[in-house]
Amino acid sequence: MTSKKQNADFLHVGEKLLAWYRTHGRDLPFRNTRDPYKIWICEIIFQQTRISQGLNHYNNFITRFPDVQTLADAESDEVILYWKGLGYYSRAINIHKAAQQIMNDYGGNFPSAYEDILKLRGIGKYTAAAILSICFGAVLPAVDGNFYRVLSRIFADDFDSSSSKAFNYFSELALMMMPKNEPGHFNEAMMDLGSEVCRPRNPKCDECPLQTDCLAYNLGLTTKFPVKSKRTKVSDLELTYYFVEFAGNFLIRQRGDDFIWKKLYEFPNEIRDDFKDNISHQKTVTHQLTHKKLTIHIYKVSPDDEKLFLEFASEGGFTAISLEGSHGKSFPKPLENYLTTI
């Protein structure tokens, strides 16, 4: 810990942040509740996901699965359907498994011990701290990307936010700043400040309640923080799909839980040789993901023999389904577009 930090009045800054939150905090559907189920769901949905992107998903999810029991009893496909378009689909799989864990291991009552919460699939240190502080008043900072950004700016601290030690490092800073009687509100305040004011780019420093406390601002260096050493790597991925159609039905198959698009549905990626004369359309589209540049070749195939169509489906483990029937399934975004345009 450097001397500049020892001299700072941490708690005073935390109180100022809390005061700002009382008048400027966002009005969100998962605020004003201490139901650990709801807080849990919202924390998972908003991992690596902006509020504007996931808000409808949250509301729809809570309406359809209002409690642990309902979620645990649901079909996996339906849970994933409610995750369609959010990305990082292992979250949906894990959230379903965790609901069943809560039913089996805790009689349907959301656990309140840190070690127990951490055992639930898909819940790490951040989410456990968020649930415990907001729902149970535990004095734990919920250190996420907002904390890294806000704290590194306040202290003009070049600690590498992408390092594995960042969580513990910023947890110590946050703990000194946190008013111990309102840990949940403090954590929510830091998130709101980070997303609305202390934004990654173009921070609204003239609206910031902590402006005078912010070393980066006073030095004119807000753009230098947080420091992150990791660079996003983009790799190329080429995919081929065949939209095999007969009498209004087409073939789909569920992906495994490895690689991308876990448990989502896709089309066959190869066909038998005697179908190749029945290819009527072909197109190639590129699609940019965060870590991958996709090139997708898609062919439309219309076999003229129902027996061969069903035989091919059976051998490949494919299901023949109508366009209406496919609405209950989740397709990757790039493939979903083809459903209506092919």
Added chain:
DNA sequence: AAGGCGGGGTG
């Protein structure tokens, strides 16, 4: 400790 995992938005 490092790499992988989506999709939407922004500059």
Added chain:
DNA sequence: CACCCAGCCTT
């Protein structure tokens, strides 16, 4: 195009 986001899991 690069980078960001209420991170977690696997290796």
